[in-house]
Amino acid sequence: MTDSPSNNQSSFIKDIQKKMPIKNICFWVGLPLILVSLTGCSLFVMAGKMVLGDPVLKCDFRQATTVNLVDDKKTVLVICNTPDSIRTEYPSLHFDLVDGISQKLKKEKIKVVSAGDVASWLDDNGGYWSDISEIAEAFETDYIIHLDLSHFDYREENSQTLLRGRLSANINAYEVKKSDGSKRAVQIFASDYVSEYPSFTAVSINRKSEKIFKKEYIDHVCTQISQVFYDHRSIDKLF
DSSP: OOHHHHHHHHHHHHHHHHHSSSSHHHHHHHHHHHHHHHHTTTTHHHHHHHOOOOOOOHHHHHHHHHHTTTTTHHHHHEEEOOOHHHHHHHHOHHHHHHHHHHHHHHHHTOOOOOOOHHHHHHHHHTTTSSSSHHHHSSSOSSSSEEEEEEEEEOOOOOSSEEEEEEEEEEEEEEEEEEETEEEEEEEEEEEEEEEEEEESEEEEEETHHHHHHHHHHHHHHHHHHHSSSEEEEEOOOOO
């Protein structure tokens, strides 16, 4: 008479118990449960990305306005203004931000008015304007992105040896409307922007120079702000 499957399984388990101490059996049985509890939902997130791919996030601007700057083939102008206190200490910051954001939008196939042309217009007008519609009149563009800075620094507070970037600004977007031979800018989007980089630990000047860190931080800010205006993969989103 042949052994039934249940008898074979019982015999196999008894053999394992004889050869392996019970504490080892408990370890190998419990290991998967420990790994799951330690990693939490990250395993499920990774599995989801493997099956579905990395999802594309709809940008804040498109969520608020339904306008897709890439697919709609619209032209955008980026402009930035800073208070006198920031402009005195960082005279090139407004151009660095305009140029950086413009370049990143161009990389995403968005048509952008040259940052150099915007800078030249500002120079010709004393670096200031009283109404955003002045810019709409001066350029051929469908939308204007206006970055209004209130705070910027890349040095850690109360430290001579640590670096940490901080920037606060309002991000506004305007649609340029034409009527009776004139153009006016109508606000269609507004968002507050606050940045702190790195978030957890400041960077020592012994590890990275102020010049390199400042450039790195401005690039980080430009990427974050530009992502407000184009759809991007979740893996590309900066925090």
